[in-house]
Amino acid sequence: MPERTVSIASSVGLHARPASLFSQAAAKAGVPVTLTTKAGKSVNAASILGILSLGIGHGEEVTLKADGDGADAALDSLVELLSTDLDKE
């Protein structure tokens, strides 16, 4: 199963706005995406509540996993999103 590890670029972590943008993108990915923290907790990346419940801070590493057609492309675009400071606007 394709997977990517990325650290959270948003200066305030993966909270409301970045979490919302990320989970929306994950929901549109076309394949189910799982996000796992370094501590080993996994959630459905398309669930904003799931993402928020992890309380992921700036610089923390997370692993994204997906399976199926287009999994690699979906992971690449989600990784790009997490590597961007989504809170700068």
Add this chain to the structure above:
Amino acid sequence: MTDTALTSLLAEDSIRLDCTAVDRFDAVRQCGAALVAAGAVDESYVDAMIQREETVSTFVGEGVAIPHGTLAGKESVRHDAIVVLRFPGGVDWEGNAVSVCVGIAAAGGGHIALLSQLAEILLDPEKAEQLRSASSAEQVYSLLTPDPDED
């Protein structure tokens, strides 16, 4: 984790169980007004909350929205606080029905832990339903008190 308990940031008169709003921005303004009334933020924070809502909806699922300010609004925060406003008639939130708004004022990084605690509660469908139908401030308090055995 040494998280601040959600309930320690929630004053009893910041729980309003019988609100009505014409639209989501009205609901956000009411949350802002409740935070102003609690002495947690200056008036300008309300505009920052509206701004945030215009950029990205703060709807999180389970009939709940979490209005809060933009980063730029952080200077208007005097102390971290939350308010709970219940809209029994529901508020249309871009096609989603919202019946509870948890307004958040947070100056530092503390809001990540706050949101995490809140999300943890809402991920339990039973607790989310209890919050949507809460009829007393005590009920809201007890729902927002985390179980001690959870990490």
